[in-house]
Amino acid sequence: MSKIFKQAYRERHPYFFIAPAVILLTVFSIIPILIAFFISFTDLDLKGLADWSNINFIGIENYRELVSDETFTTSLINTAFYVVIGVPLVIISSLTIALLLNYGSNMLFRVFRSVYYMPSITNIIAVAVIWGYLYNTEYGLFNYLLSIINVDNIPWLEERTIAKISLIILAVWKGIGINMIIFLAALQGIPRAYYEAAEIDGANRFQVLFKVTLPLLSYATFFVTVTTLIGWMQFFEEPFVMTDGGPLDGTISIALFIYKEGFQYSQFGYAAAGSFVLFILIIIMTLIQFKFKKSETQY
């Protein structure tokens, strides 16, 4: 018996090292997901929070209610709109910029690398404040610039579809940086020999791009696609700070719906059910991508 204790004592160090982080992750990530799952089958609200005896187990009632909730349906459609337009835009623009930046390595290119990265480290509230001013219908810079070429004022944030597109523009602007860096890191990891071989074979620029560079970037592209898609399915901050989901739920996303149900209307059980639907959608989309990836040729 004492031998086991002695051994455990001798091997205590790795546990000391991992304990603080693992305990924190358990308390703030693992346990919460169990709680979320449990309360999604209850009617937990402010009354239930004050006195636990007010909490009732209601089975799948929350999930059933979600299906018939028009706001939730709108939020699903809006989120699909954001994902379908936003994800390809972010990937194409960050890849294009990375390819351009990879062209040289002097001072100028390093400066531009920072310039393109800047939006992604900018605080979301500052972004909301700045873009709110730029998008302002009367005093905004965008409408002023358009008025020079005789285009009428655009209600950037006041019309349901235009507002969604305005938020996508903003999110693409903010989302380019991190993906561009990942592409750039991958581009710098491609051995020069491949390009030299292609040059000897007489390949032109486009052949090199499509037959050498892009295939070799397939892992980075996959990584960027998966993370970007997960991120956009959780599209939250932009509508939250710019429009609060309006006008008329025109920009509300699933994540914002969950937040509002939970923290504005205190319907914790209902919100938890919504968050599980989102979680399952994310898992399904991710699995589809991995399946898709497997069927591709490996380089």
Place this chain on the structure above:
Amino acid sequence: MATVTKKSRFEKTLVTILLIIGGIIVSIPFLWMISSSFKPESEVLNIPPTIIPENFTLENYVNLFESLNFAVYLRNTLIIVVFSFVGLLFNAMAGYGFAKFDFRGKEKVFYFVLATMMIPGQVTMIPVYLLLNEMGLTNTMAGIVLPGLAVAFSIFLFRQFMTTIPTDLIEAARLDGAGEFYIFFRLIMPVAKPIFAVQGILTFIAAWNSFLWPLIIANDEGLYTLSVGLSLLQGQYANNFALQMAGAAFMVVPIIIIFSFFQKYIVEGFTMSGIK
């Protein structure tokens, strides 16, 4: 050969021009923010707008501190930054534990850590709030700071880097009688400086920008961070764009300065972490 150089010079010019145009488009919001923040309240509403302030003023920045509580918000934000560096140390320690030790259940625990990366923030947001509420930590600094300390992705990156440190180095130190924590602080940390640099910058940026959690947890204005304060300002002074821009600039400019000093580490960091 001459045609090749001519062609590539043309290409390089084209690429540079494209980058400049794109760069200007991307920077417009920043340039407009800086320019507007130095204009008096009346000038920002001018049509046509002035590109460079006609009546240059620092009044907006002074107002942030005199009429608004930006000093308090700044203090709170800096407290969060300091605590997030404690979290960074925890993540580094965990990364080291997973990289350089063999212990029972190691693989399982590590997959556990990775799995937490998959959980969307919206799922845990409500239960974490309920947990903190039960612990009596709502409306406290501890409640704001605690949930964000451990970051699975950061643990993963530290582990990736630290597996490349030669085990012989650690064994040699052990033979010399160095304690495990001495080895970590005096040997591992200096060797792992590049990954600490990357993680340090990213941690600083995340903490400086932290918004949602402080908003949910803090009811008392005395606990507001800069972001929460700025969103309060946006609500209260909806038409004073000059003041709003000064508040935004106050949040954004320090990050840009810090980033431009350390940016080369970030790119190197991603190359190092093996995402390619």
